[in-house]
Amino acid sequence: MTLSKFIKEKRKSTGLTQPELAEKAGVGLRFIRDLEQGKESLRLDKVNQVLKLFGFKVGAIPLIKDENEKS
Amino acid sequence: MTLSKFIKEKRKSTGLTQPELAEKAGVGLRFIRDLEQGKESLRLDKVNQVLKLFGFKVGAIPLIKDENEKS
DNA sequence: TACATTTATACCCAAACGAGTATAAACCAA
């Protein structure tokens, strides 16, 4: 499970569109798109700003061990 | 446990200095400092670049539930 | 204390992000 997929699924299951999520999270629409598109060079605080809506946050350890997880 | 503390502890326990970690991770010294200082607006890919040295990565779900964890 | 090492703060600058907007593409139902 990637971060992008996680966000996308959460958004869908909440019945939100990208513009709606962007507004609720207080970020730009472009950011949501980049995020769901799997762009890696995103700012951590913005990512957390979005995750917070779903009760999660990156930047809290422990993290997942990196064993070449795919997709 | 914050991301910054996690990195710092990992670095210490590995016996590395900030400049050494920066070089090993392929990022700038400034980045390592910002990271360990708890700066939030860091780029996700750079953070992962550092975490990878320790076998971890951010941006893999599931994450930690955000319940006002402190420090 | 004094000294050496490590870490923190400050400055400058090129590069990249993030926002806004517009347009094209994809999706889905009728």
Place this chain on the structure above:
DNA sequence: TTGGTTTATACTCGTTTGGGTATAAATGTA
């Protein structure tokens, strides 16, 4: 297929990151 909604791509631009460097502060040891 058609039409309407949602999502993806492209462009421009102000702001900020990240690197490099220099200097100050902190830490640890004798």
